[in-house]
Structure formats: structure tokens, C-alpha cells
Amino acid sequence: RSLRIGLIPGDGIGREVIPAGKKIIESLPSSLGLSFSFVDLDAGFDCFKRTGAALPDKTVETLKKECDGALFGAVRYAPHLPSNDPSNHHPTNTNPPQSSPSTKVAGYSSPIVAMRKSLSLYANVRPCKTVLSPTFPSPTKTPIDLVIVRENTEDLYVKEEKTYPDPSDPTGKAQIAEAIKRISSKASWRIADIAGQIALRRDKMRKASGAEVSHTKSGMVTITHKSNVLSQTDGLFRSTAREALSQPHFNALKIEEQIVDSMVYKLFLQPEYYDVIVAPNLYGDLLSDGSAALVGSLGLVPSANVGEGIIIGEPCHGSAPDIEGKGIANPIATIRSVGVMLEFMDLPEAAEVIYKAVDANIAEGRLVTPDLGGRATTEEVTNDIIRRM
């Protein structure tokens, strides 16, 4: 099988981790019978400065027409806002970075939301699994192994906003802004359905690997919403997801639901309970950052943007301006994203090869980057993982 992969490094450490991802793909054992070709694609803040577009049409077109998969690194997003990127910072650092460069550049905003929409990447899949490491203690007592399945196209991310003068203010200075939160039964069904499929696949993989399966983990999907306040929008998400997950082929799954504020509470206190969590876009955004914290570093957490066509792997961290150019960015989030991308291309064996090599690298703890308590460079980590594949 011959696969074409788009490479979109973006900004900052995106340019350091995407080459690592490419090397990993090139090093997959030939026994898998796969051959890969690559195409370099442009996006992000530097691209915007050079070309005037954060997401050039050519990038979207090439992804649509030529590529089976892609790796997206990271992009600077709104340069006047505080950095959204706590990755690659040791969690015990008590003085987290607060702002990215303050050059506000008119017209620029992160192309990531636009890319997800223009390619109909309707699901953002974010697996969070505790690493067993001698150098990096887990923040949670019990290991966790869960996936956030985040709806990726609607909710408040439709970005339909308006602003008008506040009629209650006679001076005319006060303002009111409104945004639309849109939830459709179509998108809710689709995301719940894929969450169910992921839960079934995880169960199969767990059983195949002979992993200990706790009684709560024979395949479970937790539907998250706030329908006690948003009875129509989140109510539609909830009832549609329930319906999708009551299809006969999901009979083996345990289906639960959890109001999103309680979900945050339980995610902190009993994260080991959860398997697959399905959520509308915004809650999914928050829950996946929360889950990343539970494994200790965004530098470890992969994701895949999944749609009807192309699958785009994407590390959960950002462009990390503070460590850019130092060659010490943790490549593991990207390398694992290669794995998740391959899983969704129906290549679970190839994904397993990568996951196992990453686990072995972390378990030894000799060649790991500073965020995991080591001194290795991005390249040394990548080569160590390749050696183990």
C-alpha cells in the first residue's frame, strides 16, 4: 500500500517535531508492506507574514487531492494573546510563561479551526495515557488510559459573532457581544458514532494484548453535555448521541453520561474510571487539555483530526516560542500522532510498532527531553525510538 503524507510544520517547534514524525514514518519496518511519499505544505504565522494567508488555498487543495494523511505541527495563533502553550514546561515550574511575542498582526488568526472545517475533519481524537517513566512521575496515583473524542466543526467554533451598543447605556459606550453556539443532530450523531467505534476498537485491542481489563472498562462511552442549562443545544447533542450509541452494533458498550462541570470534577478525581469521552467542540477542547495535564505534559499527548477523507495527526502542544530553535522539543506527541493517524488509516499494526517503541523509550528514561526530566535532544529521542521499532 502506497500512501502520500502532507507535512505542515507551521511555526516554532512545529518545525522541529514534524521532521521527527517524518523520520519515524520512513523507519517503519518494511515487513508492513507500506511505502510513503511526502509533500511539504505551508501554513501558520510565518506563512501569513510571507504570503498574506495563514492557510494558503494550495495547502488545502493539495491535502484534498493528493494526500491520504498529514502531520500538522503547531502554529502561533493570536500573537497579541497570552501563549496557550504550556507544553514542554516542567509542571513544577511555578512561574508559567504568560505571553507570546506582543506583535499584534492585523488579520492573522490561527488557521487550525479553518483547516478542520475546510477538510470536514469532524472528529478530534485525543488519547491520553499515563506514561510509566523512571524520570517523570505521573501526576495521578492510578494510571489513566482514556480518549477524548471532540466534535470538531460546530458549537461556538462556528465563530458567528456580532457586537452592538448596549441599549441600557445612555452614553452609548457600553457594548454587548453575542456568539452563536450551534449543534446539529447530524454532527452529533457522527461524533457519537465514531466514539462508539473507537470504544469497540480499544476494547478489542486491550483484549488482544492481554491487558488487564477492569470491570468498568469493557468498552465505555461517556456522553458529556450541559443539557440542564442548554436544554435545546446540548439537549440535542445528548439525545442524538444516546440514539447513535444505542445502535445494535454498540450493544457491548456501556453508555453513560455526565454533566460537563461534574465531568471536570471527576476527571481530576477519578480519571482512571473513564474510557472514551465524547463531547461537543468547546467542552472537548477543555476536557482534552485537562486530560493532558493528567498525564503530566502536553508534550506527550497526540491527536488526530478525522473526517471522511484525509486523517491529520497533530501534537496537542503549541508552537512554544520559548524553546523554539533549541532542539529540545519533545517529539513524542508528534510521534504518537503518527500512530493515531495510522490507526485511523486502518493500519493498527504499524501504529502498535510506534506506540511500543515510544513506551520503551520512556520506560528506560535514558534518552528523554527536559520536560520529562532528561537532557536529550529532539533528534536523540527520535533516533532512540527508531532503534526500538
Next chain:
Amino acid sequence: RSLRIGLIPGDGIGREVIPAGKKIIESLPSSLGLSFSFVDLDAGFDCFKRTGAALPDKTVETLKKECDGALFGAVRYAPHLPSNDPSNHHPTNTNPPQSSPSTKVAGYSSPIVAMRKSLSLYANVRPCKTVLSPTFPSPTKTPIDLVIVRENTEDLYVKEEKTYPDPSDPTGKAQIAEAIKRISSKASWRIADIAGQIALRRDKMRKASGAEVSHTKSGMVTITHKSNVLSQTDGLFRSTAREALSQPHFNALKIEEQIVDSMVYKLFLQPEYYDVIVAPNLYGDLLSDGSAALVGSLGLVPSANVGEGIIIGEPCHGSAPDIEGKGIANPIATIRSVGVMLEFMDLPEAAEVIYKAVDANIAEGRLVTPDLGGRATTEEVTNDIIRRM
């Protein structure tokens, strides 16, 4: 000074903890020169079944006309939804309760949002402080002491929703629902301003008590938003809050901002860094549940609903149908809510008396409820705290 306090027990364990709160108020040392009278008020699900209204007009009127403060217990909210109430469950319980009684009762929904709006309780203030207890280990390595200041009147809580057929579906079955997220500069200014005042007061109290003040904690407000996606609504919240907090009387404060997904990440990994966090309604809802998890139990976390008139203290937990009637509900969230209520009535000395007695009860750990690893009843805990006042 003579104060009239409304008592709104509501449903479930609300009826067990509100009497505890009342007893605490009655036991305040006479040296404070305060006298209290009480009025019992109705609200909640049982009230709805009896009277047809979850929040009778009489309750609102009496609160408005007669009361300086009130204590609100807990109400059952949407009986067909899963319980939103993980309080009073030991955090190591791996099988959390999933649903409240399934009797769906048409027309009922929690009166709490309506109450906040009808009394213009524009701020929901939720202090979260680690307890030092021999029976109940802190979930965080470092003790935390932060306050979530949540806007309480707008955002998606305006509950303006509509549903229509999905035009892309020829069968006419698919639906789309929309909700409005509304943010005003007025409400954003007001909430940021009170957050600033709270930060100043906390700093003063810390200094007065001779507490060790870390370099990050000379009074700090962190503004939370998602303006990288919601540039108008959250953008308005952000810029207005920045403006409010740059008033000269806030000069001593450190003002930071944090995108909300990063905020969730950091709340898990570096919660000890934060002091006052100000947020729009929905993010505030999620962040306060997250913070409650960091102190280990919703049964410990108080809140106050603050407006221009009355102050309403309210434990953060819900009605806990599973332990209702057993007399083992932890009264501490309510007792601390009495403290927060008194603080906002400008009675910090009275509040201190209560906080110290609660801390002493927990520090000894002899008379604590099951959620804290003890065997005491609600009444025994309350009496022990009163003995220490």
C-alpha cells in the same frame, strides 16, 4: 447590627445542611455585637411538586424586601438527567453514581439560575482552599488557596435557544439547535472589578494574619477567556476586564490572563500558582468544579452569590439523593458559605471565627463525616465546630 437571614433548604441534603448553617450563625460570639433573625423560604423540586413553582414569587419577594443575607441549600435539578452531584462521595470510589431518580417531571428545572438573575446576583464567588487533615489527604502536593469569581448573569446562561429543521436533510428529520452566548461590557466590568476587590482584600487578610506570602501571591487576578476563537464575545470580556483592573486602585495587583483551555491544564498542574481567577459564567462553572476537585470534595467548598443587595451563601454541592436522610452530609461547605456570606456583608471578623473553627475541626479529624474519612454525623460535626468558635 441586626441582620435578617433567609433560609432556603431546597431538596435532599439541603434540608440537613441548612439547619447546621443556622445553628452556626446563632452561635456566633455575642462580643461581635450581631443579632440575627431568620425566615424560612421555599424552593426546589419538592416545592415544585407541592406548589407548581420551583421558585415561588414569595421567596424572591421576601429575599428582596426583608433579607440582608440568605443560605441556599441544594435543589434537585433536572430529574431525568444524571446526577450532577459527586459530593460526599469518597474520591477513591471508582464507581461514581450515575443517575438521579428517573422521574421526569414536565416543566421542572433548577431554580438556581432564575434566582441568580431575579436578584441580580452578578458574582458567584467560590474560594477553594486545601484542608490540612489527618484523615483526608490532599489531592494536590502543594496546598492551594484560590478563588473563582464567576460572572453569574449572562454568557450561555441567558438560555436563549431555538431549534429548526436542518435544511441539508431532505427527510426533514435532522435538526439544528442554536443558543446565544451573550457577553456585555457592563457585566464584564462589574465582575472584573469585584475580582480586583477580592484580590486586594485577600492580600490584606493574608498580611494581617502573618501568613507566608509567596512572590506570586501579593494579590493577583487571572482573566480567563477564549478570545483566540471568540474574538468578539470573549474579546469583549477580556478587554473590559483588563480595563477595569487597570484602575489606579488596583495598581498593587498583578494582572494576568490565561486562555481557558490552558487554564484547565494549569489548574491541574500548578494550582498553587493562582489567587483570584475571573471568568465568564460557563468557564467559571467548569473551573470551580475543577478547583473543588483539587481540594478533594465538593462537600468542603463554599460559595456566595453576590449582588448589589442581598448576599446568598450556597454550598457548591448538590442535593445528593443517595445519602439523603442519613444524617451524614458534610455541613462544612454550608458552614464555610456562612463565612463567605458574612465577609461580603463586611463582617470579616465574624467570618474568621467560623473559618478558624472549621479548620480546627478538620485538623483534629476526630469528628468528621464519612466523605472525609470519619464517622461523625452532620450534627456532631456542627456541634464540634460550634464548641471551637
